[in-house]
Amino acid sequence: xxxxxxxxxxxxxxxxxxxxxxxxxxxxxxxxxxxxxxxxxxxxxxxxxxxxxxxxxxxxxxxxxxxxxxxxxxxxxxxxxxxxxxxxxxxxxxxxxxxxxxxxxxxxxxxxxxxxxxxxxxxxxxxxxxxxxxxxxxxxxxxxxxxxxxxxxxxxxxxxxxxxxxxxxxxxxxxxxxxxxxxxxxxxxxxxxxxxxxxxxxxxxxxxxxxxxxxxxxxxxxxxxxxxxxxxxxxxxxxxxxxxxxxxxxxxxxxxxxxxxxxxxxxxxxxxxxxxxxxxxxxxxxxxxxxxxxxxxxxxxxxxxxxxxxxxxxxxxxxxxxxxxxxxxxxxxxxxxxxxxxxxxxxxxxxxxxxxxxxxxxxxxxxxxxxxxxxxxxxxxxxxxxxxxxxxxxxxxxxxxxxxxxxxxxxxxxxxxxxxxxxxxxxxxxxxxxxxxxxxxxxxxxxxxxxxxxxxxxxxxxxxxxxxxxxxxxxxxxxxxxxxxxxxxxxxxxxxxxxxxxxxxxxxxxxxxxxxxxxxxxxxxxxxxxxxxxxxxxxxxxxxxxxxxxxxxxxxxxxxxxxxxxxxxxxxxxxxx
RNA sequence: CGGGGCGUAGCGUAGUGGCUAGCGCGCCUGCUUUGGGAGCAGGAGAUCGGGAGUUCGAAUCUCCCCGCCCCGACCA
Numbered sequence: 001x002x003x004x005x006x007x008x009x010x011x012x013x014x015x016x017x018x019x020x021x022x023x024x025x026x027x028x029x030x031x032x033x034x035x036x037x038x039x040x041x042x043x044x045x046x047x048x049x050x051x052x053x054x055x056x057x058x059x060x061x062x063x064x065x066x067x068x069x070x071x072x073x074x075x076x077x078x079x080x081x082x083x084x085x086x087x088x089x090x091x092x093x094x095x096x097x098x099x100x101x102x103x104x105x106x107x108x109x110x111x112x113x114x115x116x117x118x119x120x121x122x123x124x125x126x127x128x129x130x131x132x133x134x135x136x137x138x139x140x141x142x143x144x145x146x147x148x149x150x151x152x153x154x155x156x157x158x159x160x161x162x163x164x165x166x167x168x169x170x171x172x173x174x175x176x177x178x179x180x181x182x183x184x185x186x187x188x189x190x191x192x193x194x195x196x197x198x199x200x201x202x203x204x205x206x207x208x209x210x211x212x213x214x215x216x217x218x219x220x221x222x223x224x225x226x227x228x229x230x231x232x233x234x235x236x237x238x239x240x241x242x243x244x245x246x247x248x249x250x251x252x253x254x255x256x257x258x259x260x261x262x263x264x265x266x267x268x269x270x271x272x273x274x275x276x277x278x279x280x281x282x283x284x285x286x287x288x289x290x291x292x293x294x295x296x297x298x299x300x301x302x303x304x305x306x307x308x309x310x311x312x313x314x315x316x317x318x319x320x321x322x323x324x325x326x327x328x329x330x331x332x333x334x335x336x337x338x339x340x341x342x343x344x345x346x347x348x349x350x351x352x353x354x355x356x357x358x359x360x361x362x363x364x365x366x367x368x369x370x371x372x373x374x375x376x377x378x379x380x381x382x383x384x385x386x387x388x389x390x391x392x393x394x395x396x397x398x399x400x401x402x403x404x405x406x407x408x409x410x411x412x413x414x415x416x417x418x419x420x421x422x423x424x425x426x427x428x429x430x431x432x433x434x435x436x437x438x439x440x441x442x443x444x445x446x447x448x449x450x451x452x453x454x455x456x457x458x459x460x461x462x463x464x465x466x467x468x469x470x471x472x473x474x475x476x477x478x479x480x481x482x483x484x485x486x487x488x489x490x491x492x493x494x495x496x497x498x499x500x501x502x503x504x505x506x507x508x509x510x511x512x513x514x515x516x517x518x519x520x521x522x523x524x525x526x527x528x529x530x531x532x533x534x535x536x537x538x539x540x541x542x543x544x545x546x547x548x549x550x551x552x553x554x555x556x557x558x559x560x561x562x563x564x565x566x567x568x569x570x571x572x573x574x575x576x577x
Numbered sequence: 578c579g580g581g582g583c584g585u586a587g588c589g590u591a592g593u594g595g596c597u598a599g600c601g602c603g604c605c606u607g608c609u610u611u612g613g614g615a616g617c618a619g620g621a622g623a624u625c626g627g628g629a630g631u632u633c634g635a636a637u638c639u640c641c642c643c644g645c646c647c648c649g650a651c652c653a
Contacts, residue, residue, distance in 0.1 A: 144651050418653075
């Protein structure tokens, strides 16, 4: 039982000045967390209990799925990360340190290497597979910009699992088992979430999905189809455009277009010169970029920007994409800034990437590779060639769903889970092999699965709070019942003590506000701020032998005879999520 | 890393060169009060982020440094 008379807790009446998003503001005000440094937080008793509750739900569901818990240190030696090249690849996001002898260590940002090596150390037969291991552990990433309280911290608690299989089919099965376990976990945590397709990215995996908790303060943008349920991270959204028939399009025509540095000014000129009907979407934008050391041009419709994040996510093996600078243009004298078209790309030694919207046979207005000149009727496949099609254009609300053509909606969310099929990258690098039935050595294939446990505290707070405070789902709350003594009479305190122990004997955890001399108003405000799902008031109604039961989320109140209160509360709890 | 903002008691803040750095919340003592952040009286609590400088005099002006927040870049 938590007693407020002695609980290490101080609620704040004012919002902390450094907190902006609701979860951060309320978790600090209600005394769950305190900031220590940018992106680094301490957990006070209420916070620790809440975090543990989430951990336990996660742990129970992992165990129920047959995955086994292990634990690694947070501080790790350099060598394994050297072998997978991540000591270098991870870059400045990796916290590094040295011991007294000058030997390098790191604080683990994720533990693929350690899990791979652990399995390698114990297992060497196909008979031992499949295997899934997990841990709940503190991770460290020196984020360029920690933000939004515990939504993106530099130290955070994560559950990470890894599956080990002999075959690709086995990997798919392990992946599905993790997916199912995640569904159960997030359901129990009372979260709203969408499972969206994600880009596997540099990790080299094939299939990847994210569990996104929708909320306005989320940092991830995703599309959702209201018709068929298609959901994808913006980066993974695909565009379905069919080829056009260009046989009736006239020959390419170059025309004078002075002073048309922008798409708008070009469209205006087109409409004056060639009659109405031209829009930004009629024009073809040529964006020059450096993909590592290669100069590329990316084609998108003139009314859309290139989404560098999407482009990068879809460009395997490229570390850095940046826009052309003056020095780059200087190296390609054939490119006339502001008047670039794909027609001469080959001649200029430029690799052409095009968004799928630039379908074969489509006809465009674009630069003519000469100052103050544009070209009309520039047809893909006839007047220029595309080397690679790639999802590059910015996605908009109303774009059509790739599976059913309905207009999609765009929403924001917090990423709370990510599952993906890693494949053999780490097993290869660290030489994790087992003998198969024929006695032949086979490289193991892996999956990797994460849940942001401390982030889930924030995500749940974001999704469930209201204007007066937090409002936890039953499984997560630091206690199930917040018992408030409203009044000064000893009989009230005695009745509350009795009710509290009766509840606890029925496994209903209680936080008892047994503070003497604290006014009822203060106790009510605190209860609402702290967000325990049921608030029971032992006060003036006791004269009639009643207590008042309030449901935090709905605000419903009812008076119940003390004798019936425990049963009634147990019943009410069962109806709440 | 680029842009913007900020740093005064545990929290929220006032104070643009001049007296002992002010107020609210919280905290301590006493009395009163107890169903919606109580009242009165008394009290404790500050290296004004740090350093250097300008000045008779600096929280306030100048320079350097540190830290924090927001937007963007970045982020399996």
